[in-house]
Amino acid sequence: MSRKITLKSSDGELFEVDEAVALQSETMIEADNILTLPNVTSEILAKVIEYCKMHVESPEADDRAAADELNRWDLDFINLPDTTLLDLIRAAHHLKIKGLVDLACSKVADRIKGKTAEQIREYFNI
Amino acid sequence: MLSCSITLLSQTLKRKGKRKRKTKTKNKIRTKLKINKNVCKKQKSIAKNQQLEEEEEEGFNLKCSAPSNSHGVQPLGNLYLNPGSVNSRNTGLGNLQILSDELVLEILGLLECPQLGVLATVSKSFYVFTCHEPLWRNLVLDYLRGGFSYNGSWKVTYITNFYPSFDVSRGTPFSGLRVRDFYSDYLFQSWLCANLEMKPEWLERDNIDRKRGISVDDFVMNFEEPNKPVLLEGCMDDWDALGKWDRDYLINLCSDVQFSVGPVKMRLKDYFNYSDQVKEERPLYLFDPKFAEKVPTLGSEYEVPVYFREDLFNVLGNERPDYRWIIIGPAGSGSSFHIDPNSTSAWNAVIRGSKKWILFPPDVVPPGVHPSPDGAEVACPVSIVEWFMNFYGATKNWKKKPIECICKAGEVIFVPNGWWHLVINLEESIAITQNYVSRRNLFNVLDFLKKPNASELVSGTRDRINLYEKFKNAIEASFPGMIDELMLKAEEKKAQEKKLSFWDSVTDWKAGAFKFSF
Numbered sequence: 125m126s127r128k129i130t131l132k133s134s135d136g137e138l139f140e141v142d143e144a145v146a147l148q149s150e151t152m153i154e155a156d157n158i159l160t161l162p163n164v165t166s167e168i169l170a171k172v173i174e175y176c177k178m179h180v181e182s183p184e185a186d187d188r189a190a191a192d193e194l195n196r197w198d199l200d201f202i203n204l205p206d207t208t209l210l211d212l213i214r215a216a217h218h219l220k221i222k223g224l225v226d227l228a229c230s231k232v233a234d235r236i237k238g239k240t241a242e243q244i245r246e247y248f249n250i
Numbered sequence: 251m252l253s254c255s256i257t258l259l260s261q262t263l264k265r266k267g268k269r270k271r272k273t274k275t276k277n278k279i280r281t282k283l284k285i286n287k288n289v290c291k292k293q294k295s296i297a298k299n300q301q302l303e304e305e306e307e308e309g310f311n312l313k314c315s316a317p318s319n320s321h322g323v324q325p326l327g328n329l330y331l332n333p334g335s336v337n338s339r340n341t342g343l344g345n346l347q348i349l350s351d352e353l354v355l356e357i358l359g360l361l362e363c364p365q366l367g368v369l370a371t372v373s374k375s376f377y378v379f380t381c382h383e384p385l386w387r388n389l390v391l392d393y394l395r396g397g398f399s400y401n402g403s404w405k406v407t408y409i410t411n412f413y414p415s416f417d418v419s420r421g422t423p424f425s426g427l428r429v430r431d432f433y434s435d436y437l438f439q440s441w442l443c444a445n446l447e448m449k450p451e452w453l454e455r456d457n458i459d460r461k462r463g464i465s466v467d468d469f470v471m472n473f474e475e476p477n478k479p480v481l482l483e484g485c486m487d488d489w490d491a492l493g494k495w496d497r498d499y500l501i502n503l504c505s506d507v508q509f510s511v512g513p514v515k516m517r518l519k520d521y522f523n524y525s526d527q528v529k530e531e532r533p534l535y536l537f538d539p540k541f542a543e544k545v546p547t548l549g550s551e552y553e554v555p556v557y558f559r560e561d562l563f564n565v566l567g568n569e570r571p572d573y574r575w576i577i578i579g580p581a582g583s584g585s586s587f588h589i590d591p592n593s594t595s596a597w598n599a600v601i602r603g604s605k606k607w608i609l610f611p612p613d614v615v616p617p618g619v620h621p622s623p624d625g626a627e628v629a630c631p632v633s634i635v636e637w638f639m640n641f642y643g644a645t646k647n648w649k650k651k652p653i654e655c656i657c658k659a660g661e662v663i664f665v666p667n668g669w670w671h672l673v674i675n676l677e678e679s680i681a682i683t684q685n686y687v688s689r690r691n692l693f694n695v696l697d698f699l700k701k702p703n704a705s706e707l708v709s710g711t712r713d714r715i716n717l718y719e720k721f722k723n724a725i726e727a728s729f730p731g732m733i734d735e736l737m738l739k740a741e742e743k744k745a746q747e748k749k750l751s752f753w754d755s756v757t758d759w760k761a762g763a764f765k766f767s768f
Contacts, residue, residue, distance in 0.1 A: 250343070
């Protein structure tokens with residue numbers, strides 16, 4: 125039976141994940157059975173786990189269809205409100221999930237493109 | 251291709267110009283540096299409305315060529331010295347402030363020049379971030395590959411190349427706008443490492459064995475067999491390269507030949523143009539494994555020192571992994587801690603300049619270095635200078651001190667297989683290095699190539715998985731019986747050592763087959 129790891133969010137909620145899911149996060153996999161994350165809310169943690177569950181298996185190198193489908197899922201998944209996105213980046217960075225950090229950073233970069241300085245100030249609430 | 255709003259860029263510059271003229275009063279500010287374990291002597295910061303100027307930090311010397319400021323970025327420690335001060339880094343980033351500097355830069359690294367130009371006008375904070383040179387270095391290398399003419403900084407190089415009508419001779423805007431109240435350890439550290447000089451105490455220790463004119467047998471018995479580093483003098487005396495290889499000669503000889511420089515290829519002339527001007531933490535390093543194929547004369551003007559002529563990888567002919575490199579780089583360039591590939595041994599001969607070496611034996615992981623469990627990756631996240639700043643001091647108190655030396659022109663260092671090593675050029679240097687396999691090292695290499703994850707570990711060849719079989723078969727073909735003979739000898743030796751250590755344990759438990767003492 126595979127190992128299960130429990131994650132505890134900042135608001136006290138507990139999430140249990142299979143080892144296969146946790147393998148994508150260096151932080152998770154190095155933890156003992158329970159990992160407390162005082163800087164990650166349950167909302168964000170749920171999103172992180174959702175991503176990891178989807179990415180447990182990478183598509184085969186020559187399976188273009190599966191790769192495309194995963195990409196589409198990613199793009200849909202990452203279409204989040206701005207503040208959620210930033211919290212997600214921070215959480216993914218802390219948990220060392222490179223794929224998610226890259227995905228979320230790309231989304232933020234996309235939202236910056238095409239904006240004027242004034243729009244960016246508004247966007248980031250400066 | 252790219253369409254950048256030149257108006258935006260020039261707006262940025264105009265604003266910069268204005269601000270620059272405002273803040274004229276200079277005043278000396280000492281900064282408190284807190285960089286990981288090295289804490290500088292605490293110094294006071296002076297009241298507001300005064301321009302910040304970097305000065306000789308207590309304990310650190312800045313290069314005389316260092317730009318007079320890093321846009322005024324201060325280390326985070328200063329913020330705590332200034333009660334009531336607000337970090338303009340945060341106010342200027344808005345919601346983005348919750349991300350670390352590295353994450354902010356990761357996002358900016360996904361943007362093109364036009365977006366960076368716009369961002370630079372959003373706030374002082376964004377301005378500082380978008381000036382981060384590595385961002386522009388990536389843009390230059392992505393779009394121009396090795397065909398760039400370096401012009402003072404990566405940002406200016408990019409602009410000069412893509413916006414040739416833009417007047418870069420307007421010096422003031424490009425020396426940068428100074429911002430106040432911007433505190434960031436990451437950005438400050440980055441600037442500091444780019445402009446720091448090597449401290450004398452980092453260069454003092456020299457504890458390597460130095461030998462001149464020893465016999466090959468001597469070398470094998472006292473250094474190669476016991477796997478011990480040594481610095482050999484006098485074995486380059488016959489090299490044409492020693493007298494001939496200076497800049498002018500090499501540029502004339504190599505003209506338009508493209509040499510490997512990091513991720514790109516460059517002509518020598520362009521590389522020297524870059525290396526003359528560059529001030530960065532990790533300068534691009536010219537490191538070419540095909541130099542003798544590209545310019546046969548280069549190959550003919552040096553010869554393998556007599557100690558290293560037995561090189562069993564020769565049996566593979568053209569299919570042998572990369573094994574010889576010409577290395578050219580400015581002061582500050584070098585290689586951070588690593589172990590040479592394929593479990594080979596190496597020698598490194600300095601033709602011009604000088605190199606500082608730090609070596610740790612195979613079983614001692616250097617401080618600050620984190621090899622992955624399977625050995626496939628070695629993470630040394632800090633640059634060479636940062637390693638010296640943060641970790642070198644610790645080695646003074648270790649029992650297992652490293653072997654250190656400065657290798658000057660005309661000297662050759664022997665790097666035994668498996669040893670960790672770090673090298674930094676103390677001045678512009680030209681060197682040749684080769685990796686090789688002798689009988690003493692053959693089994694190590696075979697074992698290495700046999701490993702199940704050979705596909706990741708083996709380097710310098712495209713045929714990673716088959717290299718073991720190929721090499722073994724080639725040895726059998728060229729030197730039939732050698733492997734068996736060596737195997738026998740190794741077993742005999744083991745038996746001997748077992749015997750010895752038994753008797754030693756009876757008489758003196760401290761003695762034994764252990765080779766080194768630190």
